[in-house]
Amino acid sequence: MAKNEKVTIYDISKKLNISAATVSRALNNNPKISEKTRELVMKTAQELNYKQNRLALALKSGKTNSIGVIVPYINRNFFSAVIDGIEKQLTPHGYNVIICQSHEDAINEANHINALLNTQVDGIFMSVSKTTHDTVHIEKILENNTPLIFFDRKKDIPGVSSVTIDDFRGGYMATEHLIQQGAQRIAHFCGDLNLEIYKNRNNGFLRALEDHNIPINKNLIIHTNSRIEAGAEAVAKLWAKKNRPDAIFSSSDYAALGAIQELRKLKVKIPEEVGVVGFSNEPFTKYMELPMSSIDQTPVTMGEIAAQVFLEQINNKQHVLSVEKRVVLAPELVIRKSSNKTKSLKGTPPVSTE
Amino acid sequence: MAKNEKVTIYDISKKLNISAATVSRALNNNPKISEKTRELVMKTAQELNYKQNRLALALKSGKTNSIGVIVPYINRNFFSAVIDGIEKQLTPHGYNVIICQSHEDAINEANHINALLNTQVDGIFMSVSKTTHDTVHIEKILENNTPLIFFDRKKDIPGVSSVTIDDFRGGYMATEHLIQQGAQRIAHFCGDLNLEIYKNRNNGFLRALEDHNIPINKNLIIHTNSRIEAGAEAVAKLWAKKNRPDAIFSSSDYAALGAIQELRKLKVKIPEEVGVVGFSNEPFTKYMELPMSSIDQTPVTMGEIAAQVFLEQINNKQHVLSVEKRVVLAPELVIRKSSNKTKSLKGTPPVSTE
Numbered sequence: 001m002a003k004n005e006k007v008t009i010y011d012i013s014k015k016l017n018i019s020a021a022t023v024s025r026a027l028n029n030n031p032k033i034s035e036k037t038r039e040l041v042m043k044t045a046q047e048l049n050y051k052q053n054r055l056a057l058a059l060k061s062g063k064t065n066s067i068g069v070i071v072p073y074i075n076r077n078f079f080s081a082v083i084d085g086i087e088k089q090l091t092p093h094g095y096n097v098i099i100c101q102s103h104e105d106a107i108n109e110a111n112h113i114n115a116l117l118n119t120q121v122d123g124i125f126m127s128v129s130k131t132t133h134d135t136v137h138i139e140k141i142l143e144n145n146t147p148l149i150f151f152d153r154k155k156d157i158p159g160v161s162s163v164t165i166d167d168f169r170g171g172y173m174a175t176e177h178l179i180q181q182g183a184q185r186i187a188h189f190c191g192d193l194n195l196e197i198y199k200n201r202n203n204g205f206l207r208a209l210e211d212h213n214i215p216i217n218k219n220l221i222i223h224t225n226s227r228i229e230a231g232a233e234a235v236a237k238l239w240a241k242k243n244r245p246d247a248i249f250s251s252s253d254y255a256a257l258g259a260i261q262e263l264r265k266l267k268v269k270i271p272e273e274v275g276v277v278g279f280s281n282e283p284f285t286k287y288m289e290l291p292m293s294s295i296d297q298t299p300v301t302m303g304e305i306a307a308q309v310f311l312e313q314i315n316n317k318q319h320v321l322s323v324e325k326r327v328v329l330a331p332e333l334v335i336r337k338s339s340n341k342t343k344s345l346k347g348t349p350p351v352s353t354e
Numbered sequence: 355m356a357k358n359e360k361v362t363i364y365d366i367s368k369k370l371n372i373s374a375a376t377v378s379r380a381l382n383n384n385p386k387i388s389e390k391t392r393e394l395v396m397k398t399a400q401e402l403n404y405k406q407n408r409l410a411l412a413l414k415s416g417k418t419n420s421i422g423v424i425v426p427y428i429n430r431n432f433f434s435a436v437i438d439g440i441e442k443q444l445t446p447h448g449y450n451v452i453i454c455q456s457h458e459d460a461i462n463e464a465n466h467i468n469a470l471l472n473t474q475v476d477g478i479f480m481s482v483s484k485t486t487h488d489t490v491h492i493e494k495i496l497e498n499n500t501p502l503i504f505f506d507r508k509k510d511i512p513g514v515s516s517v518t519i520d521d522f523r524g525g526y527m528a529t530e531h532l533i534q535q536g537a538q539r540i541a542h543f544c545g546d547l548n549l550e551i552y553k554n555r556n557n558g559f560l561r562a563l564e565d566h567n568i569p570i571n572k573n574l575i576i577h578t579n580s581r582i583e584a585g586a587e588a589v590a591k592l593w594a595k596k597n598r599p600d601a602i603f604s605s606s607d608y609a610a611l612g613a614i615q616e617l618r619k620l621k622v623k624i625p626e627e628v629g630v631v632g633f634s635n636e637p638f639t640k641y642m643e644l645p646m647s648s649i650d651q652t653p654v655t656m657g658e659i660a661a662q663v664f665l666e667q668i669n670n671k672q673h674v675l676s677v678e679k680r681v682v683l684a685p686e687l688v689i690r691k692s693s694n695k696t697k698s699l700k701g702t703p704p705v706s707t708e
Contacts, residue, residue, distance in 0.1 A: 049497065049498075064469075064472070064473070065469075066469050066473070073434075074428040074429070074434050074437065074453065075428070075429070075431060075434035075435070075438075077429060080427075080428050080429035080434075081429070083428065083455075084429075087455070087457075091462070096454070096465055096466060096469040097454070097455075098452045098453070098454060098469070099428065099452070099453040099454065099455070100450070100451070100452060100453065101437075101441070101451075101453070103441075108445070111450055112450060115418075115419075115420050115450040115452070118418070119418070119420070119473040119474075120473075143403060144403075257641070283638060284637060284638045284641045287611070287638045287641055287642045287643070288641045288642070288643070289641070289642070289643045289644075289645075290643075291643075
């Protein structure tokens with residue numbers, strides 16, 4: 001149908017009785033063409049519905065005013081909030097933000113990268129999937145000279161800017177808070193240590209124990225994914241044994257939610273017998289029957305800063321690959337009922353209670 | 355930089371010592387070219403990093419294997435679940451799903467449509483924004499002969515397929531359930547009646563009252579948006595007067611959440627004094643201190659069916675604009691504590707309790 005019968009510059013040239021070369025130059029904003037002719041061509045192009053060839057123009061100019069964002073899932077509040085921050089900064093600059101989800105699958109991620117490069121986006125923001133081990137497909141972005149900015153989950157690729165939060169500090173704060181609440185046997189749901197963010201949270205956990213002279217007990221470190229069921233299973237496993245934990249620090253809010261559900265089934269009192277702290281401050285943590293303490297990652301700020309890094313990078317084109325910024329944001333501990341034994345809190349900032 | 359020094363078919367032709375026309379035909383899968391030559395050309399194209407011109411190919415064939423989805427917000431579980439349904443169906447067919455959010459702004463929506471048409475997507479799925487009144491920007495999709503499928507929130511445009519749920523039935527079920535729980539003065543938070551979905555929920559509410567011989571009281575119908583604050587304000591307004599309601603049916607889970615928070619502040623007992631039912635079955639409704647009854651819209655099914663309608667449409671190209679499907683799904687009432695005074699439920703299917 002009409003897609004194959006599309007309007008070409010020849011149709012415009014015929015209608016205006018000028019050469020196709022002139023039409024082409026006018027559409028390309030060639031300074032040799034008078035403003036009057038340019039306007040006439042643009043108007044006729046619009047009348048004839050010449051839109052598809054604007055893509056060809058983009059192909060030529062290398063600018064589409066679109067940027068792509070690849071996240072594992074859009075339905076995690078953390079990721080959608082980062083995207084909001086990116087849009088907040090880039091929409092006023094005329095950018096269209098296109099979102100893709102990898103579903104934690106490196107193959108999907110590679111397909112999205114190809115599609116985004118094929119549609120000539122002006123930049124790509126990404127948070128890598130859990131199954132992304134090698135980075136060949138990501139390096140294609142750089143080979144294409146398209147700016148790339150990592151947020152939250154990154155890979156170490158020279159020349160690539162990133163905006164992350166200090167996950168080590170987040171892990172440290174959560175653990176220290178539980179120790180201050182009297183915990184001595186803290187279980188840690190550590191997530192996939194292949195990802196830097198989880199490794200750093202884990203390191204923060206270990207350092208806090210060390211700093212407070214609490215011996216590390218490997219039986220209390222459970223590898224979970226970030227699903228509700230994983231947290232429930234981890235609790236079932238821990239409570240099947242003797243020497244149960246007196247606190248849980250979960251690198252995932254969802255696993256922490258599963259833990260709380262399972263602990264309630266087992267009639268374990270929270271926070272009296274076991275304090276629980278999650279990570280991400282997903283909105284549901286606030287609305288739970290027993291509101292959950294968590295680490296807030298200031299995702300909107302993360303998205304805004306990622307967008308600013310992108311704008312700086314493209315406004316500095318001659319060095320496009322040599323500018324590398326690594327912004328690390330401070331996390332915030334939000335203390336709620338699930339870990340708060342004392343009524344008045346003596347937490348040091350940045351700590352907020354709700 | 356390299357974006358302007360890109361590899362052309364001439365580079366491939368030079369390297370292989372064959373004509374540029376042969377290279378072009380091979381890349382276009384022209385049957386005149388032998389399989390051996392085609393493979394050689396493809397391999398060389400890959401080696402030379404010929405990716406950008408694949409866009410030119412897409413321009414020629416009119417197929418990019420990308421489809422665009424425009425939703426008001428990605429961070430509403432309903433919309434992200436529909437998108438999951440679409441991806442579940444289309445990813446196995448080699449489609450890349452690109453997501454854009456309108457933030458309920460018709461201008462954003464128009465910009466996204468332009469960008470998606472310019473990148474030559476093979477189809478657009480959309481749920482219109484609340485501020486979309488005229489449909490000129492949407493009709494551009496049809497003028498471009500790109501398949502368009504509405505889901506949930508649609509506009510009446512001839513020839514456009516849609517997948518929606520029976521909002522009238524959802525409104526009716528929620529209201530009838532409250533009546534069966536003994537309510538006689540039911541307040542309704544009706545949303546923006548400019549949108550069909552809210553109009554239909556409102557009509558379902560009105561019909562249920564009528565069928566149960568309950569007089570309609572306009573003072574109990576409150577125009578709210580779907581934000582937590584709107585629900586809290588509506589309760590504050592209703593409870594400032596005499597003749598307070600004994601139940602609330604909110605067209606939005608978020609407004610219902612705000613209502614519950616405000617009712618608790620006012621020490622009103624839920625569900626004993628006031629039963630509350632929301633709409634959408636957002637995940638937080640389950641995790642609330644007082645789990646909320648709601649209407650489930652089966653969003654994954656909605657996305658899957660929307661994707662199937664798209665596939666049928668493109669596989670039936672000669673009639674691409676004449677195929678119009680209107681699929682209406684049945685909603686499901688999920689009864690939880692916020693509206694359940696009786697311990698044993700006698701609900702008629704489709705009703706589930708949790």
